Amino acid sequence: MRVGLLTGGGDVPGLNAVIRAVVKRGEGEHGHSIVGFRHGWRGLADGDVMPLTRSHIRNVLPTGGTLLGTARYHPHADDGGLDAVRATLEEERIEALICIGGDGTLHAASKVAESGVKIVAVPKTIDNDVWGTDRSIGFDTAVSIATEAVDRIHTTAESHNRVMIVEVMGRHAGWIAATAGIAGGAELVLAPEEPFDIDRVVRFLQHRHRAHASFSIIVVAEGAVPMEGSSMTYETRLGPFGEIVAGAISERLGAEIAARTGFDTRVTILGHVQRGGTPTPADRILGSRMGVAAIDAVSAGESGVMTALRGDDVVLVPLSEIAGKVKQVPAEMLEVARALA
Numbered sequence: 001m002r003v004g005l006l007t008g009g010g011d012v013p014g015l016n017a018v019i020r021a022v023v024k025r026g027e028g029e030h031g032h033s034i035v036g037f038r039h040g041w042r043g044l045a046d047g048d049v050m051p052l053t054r055s056h057i058r059n060v061l062p063t064g065g066t067l068l069g070t071a072r073y074h075p076h077a078d079d080g081g082l083d084a085v086r087a088t089l090e091e092e093r094i095e096a097l098i099c100i101g102g103d104g105t106l107h108a109a110s111k112v113a114e115s116g117v118k119i120v121a122v123p124k125t126i127d128n129d130v131w132g133t134d135r136s137i138g139f140d141t142a143v144s145i146a147t148e149a150v151d152r153i154h155t156t157a158e159s160h161n162r163v164m165i166v167e168v169m170g171r172h173a174g175w176i177a178a179t180a181g182i183a184g185g186a187e188l189v190l191a192p193e194e195p196f197d198i199d200r201v202v203r204f205l206q207h208r209h210r211a212h213a214s215f216s217i218i219v220v221a222e223g224a225v226p227m228e229g230s231s232m233t234y235e236t237r238l239g240p241f242g243e244i245v246a247g248a249i250s251e252r253l254g255a256e257i258a259a260r261t262g263f264d265t266r267v268t269i270l271g272h273v274q275r276g277g278t279p280t281p282a283d284r285i286l287g288s289r290m291g292v293a294a295i296d297a298v299s300a301g302e303s304g305v306m307t308a309l310r311g312d313d314v315v316l317v318p319l320s321e322i323a324g325k326v327k328q329v330p331a332e333m334l335e336v337a338r339a340l341a
């Protein structure tokens with residue numbers, strides 16, 4: 001069987017582990033030919049193809065990024081995009097497709113699957129907000145980078161008696177903010193799940209600095225917003241694919257806190273450093289498990305499904321079940337971040 005493979009949306013560490021697993025298992029166990037499409041759905045629509053054999057995946061396990069390249073392009077949202085995808089699949093005699101992506105790529109996958117193409121999807125996003133799976137590939141690496149950053153911010157915050165705001169990624173869910181905040185011992189975690197009250201934030205900082213501390217660390221997800229009706233106005237700025245303009249909330253929050261408290265305040269925007277570099281062992285293992293599960297599912301004739309981690313097991317869930325849903329941080333985890341401030 002000829003099986004196509006693409007990586008779409010923002011890159012994450014661990015993608016090459018999936019590609020490697022699909023090629024090794026696909027060739028070795030099932031006797032398939034694996035064909036890669038460069039730059040996600042864009043390459044599939046444009047016929048930008050590359051062979052994927054064992055020689056292409058040598059030594060890629062510890063590498064970040066994606067050897068296939070990626071792009072934010074959604075064929076169903078482009079005039080003629082779906083037809084172009086189908087034409088390439090026919091020309092390349094592709095019988096099934098494995099798509100590795102986050103919400104945008106998975107939504108596109110369900111649309112392409114509806115049009116009769118056999119698809120198995122694999123969830124990746126450092127945001128960890130794909131519904132139906134306990135973990136998405138890339139999240140563990142991002143948390144470890146963000147936690148190290150919070151640890152490092154600690155010593156300089158304390159030396160200078162400053163309020164330090166650390167902005168992490170997370171548009172619709174604050175998984176990185178909550179986990180790196182707890183692991184790094186931040187005083188406040190602000191996440192999209194719970195719009196914040198700026199008056200409470202200010203009261204908390206004033207009380208803490210009066211009572212026992214000379215510095216504070218606030219981890220804020222890029223998608224965090226103030227409560228409606230609160231005394232801080234803010235409008236989230238979005239790019240063409242719904243991505244949040246980095247730094248917008250933290251710069252605004254920093255200015256607000258400095259003005260209201262008089263505390264020396266600094267902002268650090270971690271940005272794409274969270275997505276770069278070598279994957280953690282956990283992401284390499286998850287990527288490898290999901291790659292094997294995906295190619296095994298294709299070989300078993302499955303379609304319209306996504307590989308998912310549930311507890312200790314990798315299972316298949318229908319794409320139709322996850323469409324339009326966002327996996328948010330449980331209130332209990334945000335409460336832990338609050339309780340340990």
Ligand code: F6P
Nearest residue numbers: 010125126127169170171243244
């Ligand atoms: O892919 C998810 C993500 O990392 C978000 O957390 C972030 O908002 C967005 O991508 C950034 O997109 P880009 O890399 O296109 O700037």
